[in-house]
Amino acid sequence: MTDPIRTRREGAILEVTLDRPKANAIDLTTSRIMGEVFADFRDDPDLRVAILTGAGEKFFCPGWDLKAAADGDAVDGDYGVGGFGGLQELRDMNKPVIAAVNGICCGGGLELALSADIILAADHATFALPEIRSGTIADAASIKLPKRIPYHIAMELLLTGRWFDTTEALNWGLINHTYPAADLMAQAWDMARVLASGPxxxxxxxxxxxxxxxxxxxxxxxxxxxxxxxxxxxxxxxxxxxxxxxxxxxxxxxxxxxxx
CATH class of the missing domain: 1.10.12 (Lyase 2-enoyl-coa Hydratase; Chain  A, domain 2)
Known part of the structure; x- marks a missing residue:
């Protein structure tokens, strides 16, 4: 089994890639690894900015791995330091984090992106909070989303679970910028270098x-x-x-x- 998380370090910047074929879904083991990676980033004085992205061109992250859940991963299990995906509840994360959304970003994957400070997206990326259709709650998004975008829009997305594209995400200010897929990571690194040069x-x-x-x-x-x-x-x-x-x-x- 390959490591579900790949990291690349260049100067003061750390790139973190979620790489769990086929969809980059997160199980308990992956979440704990991500927590360790982001805690190490937080505590390393030589690192200043992190970029989080997904492997491939189709999926950023669909969130919780339902297949792993069917095999015994408890939804209320030990996600590790930082909670789900290592970022949502990580205390004292006082360094900038950029989410580079390279594809489908839904459920816990969208909640993970919302844990970043800046969200960049490939122009083909799509978003949703479909938990309602599975009879459960998008808990972190229910807390965060009404604070990020207009209340009535947030509630529509939470209550219907419908999909939306980058045009709508930009319109509501949910993401910062969108780029052609081939340019996304270069743009994320450019942004990271600007931040890494700051105080x-x-x-x-x-x-x-x-x-x-x-x-x-x-x-x-x-x-x-x-x-x-x-x-x-x-x-x-x-x-x-x-x-x-x-x-x-x-x-x-x-x-x-x-x-x-």
Missing amino acids: PLVYAAIKDVVRDAEDSKFQDTMNRITKRQLASIDRLYSSDDQLEGARAFTEKRDPVWKGR
Whole structure:
């Protein structure tokens, strides 16, 4: 049996490819491996950006492996660190993650893409949350989707399980950009290189603040920022990188970010 997850590392960028023929479905073992990969990415100070994609041209990921479930994988089993797919519940993931959706992206696969910070898609990609047709709930999507796109559209997609294409996904702001399939990974790497050249401590602070603000009042989060009660904010405000940003501006040069 081949490893269901392939990784490629170039400088500060990690590419993670889900490779489980025929459809890149995720079973418990694969989810645990993905959790380890993304936890290692999170904790490696030399890595700054991750790209998640699927092998082949037809499937990004259809989500949960129903064949594995029929063979005994419990739907409420041990998904490993980070929950399903290693990303949905991974604590303190303060680095940018790009989902490069190369094909069918449905169910838990769409929920996995929603766990990324930026979603790029091949122009032939299609999306759905078909759990309703199987008599179950798209749990993570039920939490996330109404916060990402208009409520009534999110509810239609959740309640009907219908398919939609990249044109509609772009229209609702669900994905950032779409490209011809042959150009998708090059575009994802270009985006990753832009992010990798940026200030990692600022990225961490942005993600931390966005997470905190999801369930807080505006002023409560602002108070935590000004009082440096968020660890990422405290680290940023005490960092050499913040001084470097000011120095680079006054010296009219590009900043050199060191992440400290």
